[in-house]
Amino acid sequence: MHVGSFFPHFHDEAKAFEFLESVVWADGVVCPHCGVVGGRVYDLSGVRSKPSAKNPKGVVRHGLKKCGECRKQFTVKVGTVFEHARMPLHKMLQAVHLMISSKKGISAHQLARTLEVQYKTAWFLAHRIREAMRSGDLATPFGGNGGAVEVDETYFGQRKGVNKARGGHAHKFGVLALVDRETGTMRSFTFDKYRAEQVHPIVRANIAREARLMTDEARMYAKIGKEFAEHGTTLHGARQYVDYSDRTIHTNTVEGAFSIFKRGMKGVYQHCGEQHLHRYLAEFEFRYNTRAANGFDDRARAREGLKGIAGKRITYRPTGEQA
Structure with a gap:
């Protein structure tokens, strides 16, 4: 079972990186290593990972870029809750859609069945997405106009x-x-x-x-x-x-x-x-x-949720706890 086949970023890895870049780098590409915004950035298209027994030719590294200032490589996932995730980005975007569009949430078991991944993978991914939803900003007090x-x-x-x-x-x-x-x-x-x-x-x-x-x-x-x-x-x-x-x-x-x-x-x-x-x-x-009464549909909610992925990390421990 796949989610939203009418959205290309839900089933195409290259399109998934393009979509995430449009959200995270809406104001220009930011190097996560040196922090330069809108500097010289080179697309390293066609680069593959090291060959392995499972993939003798290696795997295409989608979205790979190189900073012209610090000369380091990165993708849009670096410095976000998705960093070092071992599953395809398009499946993680499907998970974001499922969690945000389900009014009362979706269990990790259901997420695992839908995405065709292991339960522990789905459980950890769900917590990554919740961390992205969490706002750490200093919020304006409620009722400022006497409401x-x-x-x-x-x-x-x-x-x-x-x-x-x-x-x-x-x-x-x-x-x-x-x-x-x-x-x-x-x-x-x-x-x-x-x-x-x-x-x-x-x-x-x-x-x-x-x-x-x-x-x-x-x-x-x-x-x-x-x-x-x-x-x-x-x-x-x-x-x-x-x-x-x-x-x-x-x-x-x-x-x-x-x-x-x-x-x-x-x-x-x-x-x-x-x-x-x-x-x-x-x-x-x-x-x-971000419900409909506040002017959001599921697509707008997903983009809003993805805006919160930057600058956050969750590490996984063998006990299943998170640091």
Whole structure:
């Protein structure tokens, strides 16, 4: 089974390199070794790898270039999450499309069957793509023009080494999410304990003081709510999900984002190690922020996701963990 045969970069290796170059080097070729932008670069077309028993004539090295300044060779994959990947680039681009276009994600087993690769290869590739989706930029605070920002937390999974208690959430992973209603974008964070010293700094750093803060009735937000222009609450314990005196006061948007996240984690991925949780959050956050309501289709989402591959690396260890 192959994906999107109508896109040549999904089944032709040379076209795959051309497509990735158009995304990563949209402003000119950048040498990953010396950092020169738009300098003298030579195409080394037709160069082959060293002969081997499996390939006596060697393999054509697509997209190979040479910098005229530092005289070193490179391809567009160098310095990205795809560097040193041993599978064809066109298959990795298929994986990007599958992960970005699947609303609740795609399991590594399904990815392996579709791409016709081993499970470990698909698992590691999926984490490479999640790392590309993860934004490391200093983001502008939500609600800067006085808009409504919803904040809520959720719990799921089982912490390693923590026994399940009769009540409470100490044995589960904690996730805090913020949604800016005006821009339709979300940010998600993990926390160890639902305490003010962990939650309040996240809220202060990501929400402008002129914003309208929307939460449930949790006492955690009572104090920090006074720091914003308005603090609207709904009484979920009393089954109140919208304040009928002011229907803009609710947290239904962020809870809708949580529902997609939980359905994906429970129904598709089923298990997540705590050390990988931040990348799974980045995956769902990216898809939420690039959904159709925000003006993206699957092709635009794929290009947006590929913009984040540069300057990131994940190394694989024999235990299956990532450095």
